[in-house]
Amino acid sequence: MSVGTMDELFVDELKDLYSAEKQITKALPKLAKGATSEELKMAFQSHLEETNGQIARLEQIFEILGKSPKGKTCVGMKGVLEEGSEMLEDTEKGEVRDAGLISAAQRVEHYEMAGYGSARDFAKLLGQSEIAALLDETLAEEKAADKKLTGISKQVNVAAKQA
Ligand SMILES: [Fe+2]
Numbered sequence: 045m046s047v048g049t050m051d052e053l054f055v056d057e058l059k060d061l062y063s064a065e066k067q068i069t070k071a072l073p074k075l076a077k078g079a080t081s082e083e084l085k086m087a088f089q090s091h092l093e094e095t096n097g098q099i100a101r102l103e104q105i106f107e108i109l110g111k112s113p114k115g116k117t118c119v120g121m122k123g124v125l126e127e128g129s130e131m132l133e134d135t136e137k138g139e140v141r142d143a144g145l146i147s148a149a150q151r152v153e154h155y156e157m158a159g160y161g162s163a164r165d166f167a168k169l170l171g172q173s174e175i176a177a178l179l180d181e182t183l184a185e186e187k188a189a190d191k192k193l194t195g196i197s198k199q200v201n202v203a204a205k206q207a
Contacts, residue, residue: 054166062102062113064121071125078132081142098182139204146197153190
């Protein structure tokens with residue numbers, strides 16, 4: 045047992061997020077490649093850049109804490125991303141796949157939102173206001189990415205229905 049205090053739980057959650065973001069940077073290029081809608085492709089590509097910034101933010105947090113970001117695999121994100129890969133395997137290029145990719149990507153965003161929301165609250169509780177502010181920045185980006193996907197889905201889903 046390695047997690048016995050809120051400080052340890054906080055670091056554990058941050059390591060989990062770090063692992064999740066690393067996995068996402070590997071998955072997003074595949075999603076972008078598989079998408080047909082230019083808008084969706086661009087959304088995946090711009091979220092990849094954003095994700096690299098989020099990783100840098102987490103590295104900054106680990107530096108503040110004097111801890112290593114490594115040593116954990118986010119099993120939850122692994123599963124969520126596997127579902128994204130499955131969607132690519134189960135569909136052909138086109139609108140129906142795009143609708144499925146949006147659904148898969150929104151699962152990723154919601155998983156991240158849950159993780160960042162908890163970590164931000166832990167940071168606040170532990171008096172780490174600088175870290176809480178950094179986590180809040182990422183949380184806002186994840187929420188915006190989710191909203192953007194909802195926006196794109198409006199057109200994509202209608203097109204998919206006609207396919
Ligand atoms: Fe992220």
